Amino acid sequence: MAQGTVDISSAELLVERVARLKAAVGRLCHLPAAAEMTVRLDRALQYLQAETVPAVVQAVLLGPTGAGKSTLFNSLIRRPGASPVSDAERCFTKTPYVAVSQACRPLVAVPEELRPQFVESPLLGRLVLCDLPDIDGVLAEHWDIARQIVEQSHIVVYVTSPEKRADFRVHEEVRRWAERKRWLFVLNRADEIPEGALEEVCRDWDRRLKELGFDPDERNRFVVSAKHPQRFQFDLLRRELIEHDYRQDLRQLRDEVFLAHVQYATSPTVLAPLQDKIAQLRQAEERFAEEIRRVYQKGFQEPRVAAAFRAIVRQQVWQSLARRLWGIASLTAWVHARWHYLMAGYRLLRLGVYGPSLWGIARATMAALRAFVTGIWPLKEVLEKLGSDTKWRLKQLAADIHRTLEDHQLAEVLTSQVPDTAEPPSSSPATTLKTSLEQIVVGLLNEETDQELLLELRNEVDEQAEELASRVAKWWVNVAANLLPTAVLVDIAVRLGWAWVGSAWYLNLSRANYPPAGFYWLAMALLVLSVLPGHWLVSVRTNGQINRLRPSEDIRIANSALLRPLQEVRGLLNDVVTQARALHQQACQLRQALAHLPGTVVGRSGDDETSPIDT
DSSP: OTTTSSOHHHHHHOOOOHHHHHHHHHHTTTHHHHHHHHHHHHHHHHHHHOOOSSSSEEEEEHHHTTTOOOHHHHHTTTOTEEEEOOSSSSSSOOEEEEEEEETTGOOOOOGGGGGOOOEEEEETTTTEEEEEOOOOSSSSHHHHHHHHHTTTOSEEEEOOGGTTTOOOHHHHHHHHHGGGEEEEEEEGGGGGEEEEEEHHHHHHHHHHHHHHTTOOTTTTTTETTTTTTTTHHHHHHHHHHTTTOTTTTHHHHHHHHHHHHHHHTTTTTHHHHHHHHHHHHHHHHHHHHHHHHHHHHTTTTSHHHHHOOOOOOHHHHHHHHHHSSSSSHHHHHHHHHHHHHHHHHHHHHHHHHOOOOOOHHHHHHHHHHHHHHHHHHHHHHHHHHHHHHHHHHHHHHHHHHHHHHTTEEEGGGOOOOOOOOOOOOOOOOOHHHHHHHHHHHHHHSHHHHHHHHHHHHHHHHHHHHHHHHHOOOHHHHHHHHHHHHHHHHHHHHHHHHHHHHOOOOHHHGGOOOOOOOOHHHHHHEEEEEEEHHHHHHHHHHHHHHHTTOOOOOOOOOOTTGGGEEEEHHHHHHHHHHHHHHHHHHHHHHHTTOTTTSSSBBBSOOOOTTTSOOOO
16 A cells, blocks of 8 residues: 555455444444444444545644643734633633635534634635634533534644643543544643753653554654744644645545544444453353363262263274274274164165065164164263253253353343254265264253253263373374284285286286185185284273273363353454454554644554453
8 A cells, every 4th residue: 555545445345344343243232332332333334424525624723721722823824813812811712713714614514503713814725723722621611612623623733831741631632532533743832941851841742642642753743832933843833734735635534534433433442341341251151161060070970970971982982093093993993983883774775775574674673773772872871860960050050151141231142043063964874874863862852951961961972082092092003003904915915916917818828827715715814813903902992091081080071052152242252352453453554554644643553462352
């Protein structure tokens, strides 16, 4: 992006992102911070859609009592006495004084009810300069007048004096408007600074401006004396503000106002309460996760529950080993894990090929029941043996989680649908039968709580099995389990290859010598025998890991379904904060690119490194 111009494609993309953020934050409208962000984003979009390119550029002089704003106003437009000045009376300026050229007078949008005093100044061109009442006086109506005019202005000239440069109330008012306006900073009455102290006063003032979020430099910070315009940096200020040609900047000033509203809507002060909610929800989630874990651990202290849990983990470990082992060892583990399903699928396949028979149907039914009992039923057994006390405690925790969301005004955010992230089932007969039986088990559960518990147990079984399988399938186990069958396969392959070459018809058909049938049977028997030692090694290590498993201590339930409401709401908050931070940074960058316009914007991008987004 060239300096001084706005990338149109980036601006259009920003509008789309603002609309998406508004839609996302609309779900959190019960939170005051989210409601405030929604209003501000809506104001930004309405401004861009409704406002035409401004006809004039409006700048205001804003500052504390006694800073010399009126004197500076008169000096800038070269009209002594245009705005009355009093050294004796504070809060002397009671109405806004508006300097404008005669041609632009009909274009000024200062409300008549504020009783503006217009001053003709042909030197201003497209600029309208306003001298405002003080913002630190005792009269509240002065504050209201100043704020109404600042609201519709493009550039704010913050005027202060050496003794007023640290005024807290004024700084708070500057902070209130900081992100929505372009700023020039004027330290007036520099002639009153003691000789030799000017440099120290300027350093102190720059430090205070940086605390407000600005980056003062020679283009936006000026040290002047309105009573002595020939001294200090008055000419630089006048050249930057008054003599600037605004005719080419009107359209970009319109876009700049939109960017300022976006930056204001996504400011750190708005995001801070949402980040606090994220931290609070994360703490609540950790607390409830620990309580859920303790409930399960207490339930698994029953020996029958622990034994049933080990049985189902054992079956799942073999399925994990089929993915972790290499070569032939992986194949034997796969057959071991799915033997009963393979047999059931084989029986069903025979019925389809050879036709139904009473004996065939009976054998297929027995194979299916056996697969059902050995592969799936232990989960139902574990669930039943956990008992009603565990289920009651989990229901209480679910109610506590819902109350926590209600306390944070976030219960209405919950959605009724949970995305299905399960992998599509395979079309093999064994897998199809397994899926059908699992559906039967779920159908046997009468309560929704039982179904959720079943899913949690399935997840815990999968996690425990993966961890145990990783301990079993070490590299040396893979080598030892595949060494002997690999050697036998190589020997068989060499013998078959040698026999094939020796019996090739194109060498000597009369001397062909093919291996007899007994060779193949012997080779198959030797291959099966060579697999047994490796399979025995894997079985021994698997049994050892299963025997060391202590469900009452090792169970984790790391991602319980009961925590899903907290996770869903926290995820939405994370998404809103992430989008808002990205928008804030982009708006800052686009505004900084308008370096040819008078004034500066808040220098920081708004990314507070001390408040990380939860991931």
